[in-house]
Amino acid sequence: MADREPDPAPQMFQPAPPLGISRGRMVLLFLVMLVTAAGNTAMQSVMPSIGTALGVADVWISIAYTWSALLWVICAPIWARRSDRRGRKAMMAIGLAGFIASFALCGLVLMFGLAGLIPAAATLIFFAAARSLYGGFGSAAPPAVQAYVASRTPRSERTKAMALIASSFGLGTVIGPALAPLLIFPATGLVGPFFAFAAVGVAVLVALRLRLPNDAPSFAARGDVVAAPFSANSNPSVERDESDEGEAAGAAGEEAIDPETIPDLTWRDRRLRPWVIAGLLGGHAQAATLGIIGFFILDRLGLRSDPAAGTGPIGLILMCGAIATLLAQWGLIPMLRLGPRASTLWGMALAIVGVLGFSLAQDLHAIALGFAVASLGFGLYRPGFTAGASLAVTRKEQGQIGGIVASINGAAYVIAPAVGVWLYGHHQWIGFAAICLLCAAVFVLGWRSLDADAVLEGRALDDG
Numbered sequence: 001m002a003d004r005e006p007d008p009a010p011q012m013f014q015p016a017p018p019l020g021i022s023r024g025r026m027v028l029l030f031l032v033m034l035v036t037a038a039g040n041t042a043m044q045s046v047m048p049s050i051g052t053a054l055g056v057a058d059v060w061i062s063i064a065y066t067w068s069a070l071l072w073v074i075c076a077p078i079w080a081r082r083s084d085r086r087g088r089k090a091m092m093a094i095g096l097a098g099f100i101a102s103f104a105l106c107g108l109v110l111m112f113g114l115a116g117l118i119p120a121a122a123t124l125i126f127f128a129a130a131r132s133l134y135g136g137f138g139s140a141a142p143p144a145v146q147a148y149v150a151s152r153t154p155r156s157e158r159t160k161a162m163a164l165i166a167s168s169f170g171l172g173t174v175i176g177p178a179l180a181p182l183l184i185f186p187a188t189g190l191v192g193p194f195f196a197f198a199a200v201g202v203a204v205l206v207a208l209r210l211r212l213p214n215d216a217p218s219f220a221a222r223g224d225v226v227a228a229p230f231s232a233n234s235n236p237s238v239e240r241d242e243s244d245e246g247e248a249a250g251a252a253g254e255e256a257i258d259p260e261t262i263p264d265l266t267w268r269d270r271r272l273r274p275w276v277i278a279g280l281l282g283g284h285a286q287a288a289t290l291g292i293i294g295f296f297i298l299d300r301l302g303l304r305s306d307p308a309a310g311t312g313p314i315g316l317i318l319m320c321g322a323i324a325t326l327l328a329q330w331g332l333i334p335m336l337r338l339g340p341r342a343s344t345l346w347g348m349a350l351a352i353v354g355v356l357g358f359s360l361a362q363d364l365h366a367i368a369l370g371f372a373v374a375s376l377g378f379g380l381y382r383p384g385f386t387a388g389a390s391l392a393v394t395r396k397e398q399g400q401i402g403g404i405v406a407s408i409n410g411a412a413y414v415i416a417p418a419v420g421v422w423l424y425g426h427h428q429w430i431g432f433a434a435i436c437l438l439c440a441a442v443f444v445l446g447w448r449s450l451d452a453d454a455v456l457e458g459r460a461l462d463d464g
Contacts, residue, residue, distance in 0.1 A: 048298055056120050065418075071139070333380065342453055377439075
């Protein structure tokens with residue numbers, strides 16, 4: 001085993017063999033994504049009320065997220081590339097650590113601000129600084145999870161696998177808003193959810209460290225390069241001892257690749273261009289919707305004078321949207337066998353209907369119904385875009401495409417929530433019309449330029 005592996009060129013046109021992930025490990029991967037999603041949607045449930053209590057304009061609450069989102073865009077591809085060298089587990093751990101530190105510090109800053117110990121403007125500045133830990137380090141986890149799953153599933157099953165991972169975000173967005181009102185303790189007030197989810201993140205990080213085997217690349221120990229600079233363990237026999245036969249098969253199929261031979265993948269790659277456009281436009285529509293919805297609920301239900309009373313309705317409506325997202329990702333995609341293109345197009349069409357529906361609503365029930373339809377659409381769109389981008393490139397590029405997808409998702413949150421709230425503040429219909437136009441653009445461009453599902457899922461790997 002000390003000699004270099006045979007030249008893979010003769011098999012370069014053969015699809016990689018199907019690879020599997022055990023149930024226990026899938027649960028861990030699911031939890032890594034779920035805890036961050038639950039924490040972030042719990043934060044979305046309370047931040048409109050916190051902003052109103054601080055007496056700051058709505059748009060400044062949205063702008064406070066901007067720096068974190070920009071860091072996410074910059075850092076996600078870097079972490080993804082590093083995961084090709086250091087392994088997926090290490091990057092997941094870094095991502096969770098960033099989430100924990102960010103939420104704990106954000107909770108402390110906001111608690112001092114609400115108590116009047118810090119001026120409102122300084123509170124938002126410190127909040128944005130603490131939030132940047134999530135953008136800078138939390139961005140390491142999603143591309144690592146995506147690459148781990150994509151590298152161990154056959155092409156024909158990748159849409160379903162990506163839908164399952166995406167559904168962890170969906171389930172998190174159910175749990176977060178549902179628990180947020182229950183986590184507002186007398187001692188912590190509105191910032192209770194920040195501390196609670198930081199504690200849950202610690203528990204998941206410990207479980208990840210103890211239960212997921214190390215997966216540092218082992219190619220260096222099998223060839224001329226004796227010690228890869230980012231390898232945790234250069235002894236392949238030890239690496240196999242730490243895992244079972246299924247993990248060894250996964251390592252042989254995905255990790256036993258010289259990281260230096262993996263080509264650099266960029267947003268400008270012609271294979272990715274239509275998916276990048278769909279991801280950016282659709283992501284901005286979804287981000288603007290999520291940025292507006294909390295403030296819209298406070299306005300439409302007349303709760304501006306009592307911001308603490310707004311956490312319940314906001315959480316309820318976000319939870320309805322999250323359940324609709326799960327219906328799309330756990331039910332409609334596998335039941336209807338929707339491929340990436342179909343999921344993306346149908347998702348955008350439903351999102352337009354839903355946004356128009358809740359923008360016209362006058363009571364809690366109608367707002368919840370409209371937002372649920374919009375969320376159903378975004379729930380179809382998101383895994384469709386993710387799987388389409390994954391299927392557009394080769395298996396050994398999955399680490400990098402995970403970073404690009406995470407970067408695109410983060411790019412939507414750099415300006416879209418703030419611009420959406422700013423347009424909404426000028427006139428409600430301007431904000432909602434902009435969202436619908438973005439969705440319509442994805443539908444039209446996707447209809448014309450996205451590869452058919454049969455082409456995507458049936459194409460053989462062109463680079464091994």
